[in-house]
Amino acid sequence: xxxxxxxxxxxxxxxxxxxxxxxxxxxxxxxxxxxxxxxxxxxxxxxxxxxxxxxxxxxxxxxxxxxxxxxxxxxxxxxxxxxxxxxxxxxxxxxxxxxxxxxxxxxxxxxxxxxxxxxxxxxxxxxxxxxxxxxxxxxxxxxxxxxxxxxxxxxxxxxxxxxxxxxxxxxxxxxxxxxxxxxxxxxxxxxxxxxxxxxxxxxxxxxxxxxxxx
Numbered sequence: 001x002x003x004x005x006x007x008x009x010x011x012x013x014x015x016x017x018x019x020x021x022x023x024x025x026x027x028x029x030x031x032x033x034x035x036x037x038x039x040x041x042x043x044x045x046x047x048x049x050x051x052x053x054x055x056x057x058x059x060x061x062x063x064x065x066x067x068x069x070x071x072x073x074x075x076x077x078x079x080x081x082x083x084x085x086x087x088x089x090x091x092x093x094x095x096x097x098x099x100x101x102x103x104x105x106x107x108x109x110x111x112x113x114x115x116x117x118x119x120x121x122x123x124x125x126x127x128x129x130x131x132x133x134x135x136x137x138x139x140x141x142x143x144x145x146x147x148x149x150x151x152x153x154x155x156x157x158x159x160x161x162x163x164x165x166x167x168x169x170x171x172x173x174x175x176x177x178x179x180x181x182x183x184x185x186x187x188x189x190x191x192x193x194x195x196x197x198x199x200x201x202x203x204x205x206x207x208x209x210x211x212x213x214x
Contacts, residue, residue, distance in 0.1 A: 079127065085120045089127075095210050096132060098124055099193075102143075102163070102205035109151035111162035113170055121167060124209060125175030134214035138183045139164045139171075142208065144201035145189045161186030167207050181214070 076090045088099040105117030113121070128137060141160030153159040164184045171177040194200030 079123075081123045082127070085116075085123055087120060087124065092210075095212055096135075097211070098127065098209040100124065100167075100207045100209075101202065102207065103202065105167070105207060106163060109148075109153075109159070111153075111159065111166050113166055118170060118174070121170050122175060125171055125177050128171075128177055128209070128211070129175075132211045135181065135211040136183065136214055137171075137177065137181055138185060138208075138210040138212060139168050140184075140208045140210060141167075141186045142191060142193075142204060142206050143189050144192075144204045145196040146201070155188065157186050157188035157190075159186075160188050163207055167209075 076096070079089065082089055082098070086101060086104055088101075090097060100117075100120055104120050105113055107114060128135070141162070141164035143156040143160050145156075148155060148159065151159065153162065161184070164186055168179075168182055168184050172179045172182065189196075189204070192200070192204040193206075194203040196204060
């Protein structure tokens with residue numbers, strides 16, 4: 001009887017050890033499976049993080065390039081009054097430019113404003129005061145390449161400066177354009193807008209008012 005009881009106890013212990021071993025093995029396999037799943041999840045998260053960083057860098061680069069790219073200037077509205085007087089106007093290099101042909105403002109070789117020139121400058125002054133009130137007005141005289149022969153000017157540059165000064169005085173004294181917002185320059189024949197053949201010379205003889213942003 002004792003032997004039988006001892007054998008049963010031994011068998012029960014062996015069975016318990018076997019069952020315990022099976023349970024431990026199953027738990028280990030579950031743990032390993034969970035670890036593998038977590039590693040795969042971490043790998044996927046790292047990849048998604050890299051992709052997001054790359055997309056973010058691309059977006060930042062696109063925004064930087066967009067902010068550096070100059071916006072297209074707004075179209076210049078028509079001005080029938082300037083058109084009727086033969087005055088050209090428009091945007092150039094980011095500035096608004098009014099170009100007055102010398103034939104409108106001065107007699108040949110002269111720096112005294114004609115009556116038509118005074119009318120033209122009154123129209124120009126309205127544009128400056130109404131549409132570009134805070135601007136800086138660069139009044140720039142230009143001539144063709146014909147040398148000075150019959151007038152009292154020593155050079156084309158002298159003539160261009162004198163004409164720019166005549167325009168300045170009229171705008172300030174008769175049209176209430178602020179003197180402190182004006183700059184005068186005389187370029188002579190050195191900044192032509194056309195060739196100096198017979199057709200191009202007339203285009204080169206001009207006074208331009210270049211409006212710089214204040």
